[in-house]
Amino acid sequence: MNKKLDAEHQNVIRVIDEAAKKYGLEVSGLKKRLAELELTEQDANQQAMFYALNRIAMDQPEWTFVAARLYLNELYREAGKNRNYDAALLYGDFYQLVKTLVKKGVYSADLLSYSKEEMEEFSHEINAERDHLFNYIGLFLLADRYLARDYERNIYELPQERFMVIAMTLMLKEKKEKRVSLVKEAYWAMSNLYMTVATPTLSNAGKSYGQLSSCFIDTVDDSLDGIYLNNWDIARLSKDGGGIGIYYGKVRALGSDIKGFKGMSSGVIPWIRLINDTAVSVDQLGQRQGAIAIYLDIFHKDIMNGFLDLKTNNGDERRKAHDIFTGVSIPDLFMEKLLETDEMGKSIGLWHTFCPHQVKQQMGWKDIEGNPLGLEDFYDEIDRKHFTEKYNEAVNNPLLPRKTYRAMDIMARIMVAQLETGTPYMFYRDEINRQNPNKHLVGEGRTSIYCSNLCTEISQNMSPTTIIKEYQNEDGDLVIVRRPGDFVVCNLSSINLSKAVPANVLERIINIQVRMLDNVIDLNTITVGQAQVTNKKFRAVGLGTFGWHHLLALRGMYWESEEAVQYADHLYEDIAFYAIRASNELAKEKGAYSQFRGSEWETGKYFERREYTSKRWKELQEEVAQTGIRNGWLMAVAPNSSTAKIGGSTDGIDPIYAVEYAEEKKNFKFKVTAPDLNHITYEFYRRARHQIDQKWSIRQNAKRQRHIDQSISFNIYVRHDIKAKELLNLHLEAWKLGLKTTYYVRSTSQSEIEECEACHS
Helix, strand or coil: CCHHHHHHCHHHHHHHHHHHHHHCCCCHHHHHHHHHCCCCHHHHHHHHHHHHHHHCECCECCHHHHHHHHHHHHHHHHHHHHHCCCHHHCCCCHHHHHHHHHHCCCECHHHHHCCHHHHHHHHHHCCHHHHHHCCHHHHHHHHHHCCCECCCCCECCCHHHHHHHHHHHHCCCCCHHHHHHHHHHHHHHHHCCCEEECHHHHHHCCECCCCCCCEEEEECCCCHHHHHHHHHHHHHHHHCCCEEEEECCCCCCECCCECCECCCCECCHHHHHHHHHHHHHCCECCCECCEEEEEEECCECCCCCCHHHCCCCCCCHHHCCCCCEEEEEECHHHHHHHCCECCCCCECCEEEEECHHHHHHHHCCECCCCCECCHHHECECCCCEHHHHHHHHHHCCCCCCCEEEEHHHHHHHHHHHHHHHCCCEEEEHHHHHHCCCCHHHCCCCECCCCCCCCCCCCCCCCCCCEEEEEEECCCCCEEEEEECCCCEEECEEEEEHHHHCCCCCHHHHHHHHHHHHHHHHHHCCCCCHHHHHHHHHHCCCEEEEECHHHHHHHHCCCCCCHHHHHHHHHHHHHHHHHHHHHHHHHHHHHCCCCCCCCCHHHHCHHHHHCCCCCHHHHHHHHHHHHHCCCCCCCECECCCCHHHHHCCCCCCCCCCCCCEEEEEECCEEEEEECCCCCCCCHHHHCCCHHHCCHHHHHHHHHHHHCCCCCCECCCEEECCCCCHHHHHHHHHHHHHCCCCEECCEEECCCCCCCCCCCCCC
């Protein structure tokens, strides 16, 4: 190595030599190449980084960490230049960073509620060595999407500072005598990549703009006001980066009457097309278009009149909505109809679909306040089939119009759409409502959850917002008074199983994580008022996980094994126990959520339904009954794609995409390998998504679902040439084993499906 190169490129050479020593990589070729070129240090760093990226392969996966270290050199250099400090220090003055970005309008001035002394203490806590935990793709995503920049896109913030600012933000309202230690604990959890916060929190915490919650769910009232006010609310949430689920099952069907005029309703399709246009035109902070899922009941008359074909490429384009996602709400009774056959084995079960408006007109069902009820307002409990009774009453009413199909014909249309577009999602409404700990607020047998969110992991109480009065006040202003419904909000965060479990820190992680999630509720500024009200009413959070396949590989467990199924049961029971206990401890400190009295948390039915009978569970059940729980819902497993990459692990609960695949970024392409890939873990990775028998995935998820009070983003992976009966059997298996929802059906013929980033916590 010549002296000139050694002097000018010392940082580059240092990284290369350290990598050679740590990973046993051959670097002489790279050093020779750099010595032959007349390059600035910056250019030498770039050349070395591209060299490292090109060397990533199944037999040399460690080159990703070399590339990440070289990319860090670039980040340190840029931050040092923009903040006017010597990049050799790696990190500059943290207090000055906060002051500078507050002055520039990037950070919120709320951060200055911490004193200079406290911030200097935080600065000492920042550990630059933890930057070396990132692989290249994780660091690239973090820097490209989340690190704070000024309005000219110049980078100011570095990875450890992002984690510290998030920690400071989420602990802002804690008591002063304990918040410094809580900030340090939250920083420890994030900086070690033991956990991640959801994308909106990762991006917006500490900044002067944006909100922190991931997803929202609204219920549309069957009125012109309800439809257009929903569209307005959705536009405002979409602008702030929220992913949204919308329930359209209360809106009247095509051909129904309007104000007594027969056949005037155009049904749900035109309204959904309006939502589609909103998703496209009101994009998310200029980064991506809005992400919205629309759900409809399988007993709604419009289900076969355009809804299942909204995203397909055949048919009338005037009745398409290609930019939204779809979900179908399915009762047990429909799945039972699929199993009805004649002596030849042919499916004969009939299914009737109705207009919800006509059901209310004809059937006369009412709640205790005299409000009309529809089929969508009932579900089947184990001991009383409320929905089935009401459905049969509707079927037997000769005055109630309906359209009748073979149940299997509807299911066939669903499966055709899934193989072409990945959707509709499946929402098993009876199971979700049976397991709901907050069903006490609506009455026995009454539905409180109508649909899920964009990523199918959220299930919380829902109701429409309505206009109750319009008047002119004394100032001459026209005032619209809206009665807020339960507008669901999802606050998400996820455990990195591949790091937290081996480090034996699950309990410690979950304690701080539940507090962080709970604090999001009080810190957040949601532009839609009823969402803010619901958020504080139930204080719902979604503690999730990612890195399941990574963890199995590290533990030497095959995906398709009884061992993995039982491990899912054991691990997620522990996670549930720690999460409920952490929320109980928070309730002792800050009070229970407002609707706790009468809930299944208080009565103990939540624990009994799940057959939690061990000593630790019995003690926790008694403690919760006496002192409450802070959060009405606690757990939800989101897809976790982007943030799982940042955490250096595998997506959510999914099997890996491939042991090795190509990733394209801006103007270059590089290989990505499964995490911690070596000659041992390869054996447990080699069967990837579309090669795995999906029944093993369903069985794992059924065990996992028992312990999750909300739901799970669960993809089904199939080959494009799968037989209809095989796909049907997967759906039947998911339903029989008690899954609440299934997410995409991803076939090998589909191009990569665009998804909402918000839920990827």
